[in-house]
Amino acid sequence: MVEPRFNLIMSTYALREEAAIEELTQYVGGVYVVWKQRSLVLVRTTRMDPYDAVKTVKENIDPKFTNILRIIPVDLVYSPVLEDVAKVIWDLANEKIGSNETFRITLEGHLLKVTDEGGLIEARSRESIDYIAKNIDRKVSLKNPDKIVYIKVVRVAGKPYAAISICKPEDIISTQKMSK
Secondary structure (H helix, E strand, O other): OOOOOOOEEEEEOOOOHHHHHHHHHHHHOOEEEEEEEOOEEEEEEOOOOHHHHHHHHHHHOOOOOOOEEEEEEOOEEEOOEHHHHHHHHHHHHHHHOOOOOEEEEEEEOOOEEEOOOOOEEEOOHHHHHHHHHOOOOOEEOOOOOOEEEEEEEEEEOOEEEEEEEEEOHHHOEEHHHHOO
16 A cells, blocks of 8 residues: 655635635745645645744744644554554554653544454554554653654545654644633
8 A cells, every 4th residue: 555645734714724724825835736625625735844834833823823732753654454553553652662762642533453363443542552652662652752753644645645754842843722
């Protein structure tokens, strides 16, 4: 399976997707829309890496007058099968989470697991989080983590994919939190 190539997840108000894309383009320049659905846009930045794009948007956005609700950088898009996602995250976590840093896992959507018969079913969120966390040899902090292991299951052209990011909490933009 060839994964779609996007490196930012942007959420917006329903029916404001085009305005949010235009706004993002004003902030970061080259934006290629990989997939768009109601309230969600998957994009690939072409002029800067996703973390620089988030930083640029954060420095320039007015949270009270924007169509953008949230932007999350994406390190990797992968198969949504729990065992596959876990292996990728375990490798990425060793790279991106320092030995003295804490982490939290945030999972949006359901990963899939292989049944005894070889089929795929939705895994329970708690089961997925526990399975992934068991091989990350770092301390967990649910309230104030140094890093967030963020997994969002998205559907592109009807097929599910896992968008994976291991980032600092400040690398995720939430304009609703910024305006408070």
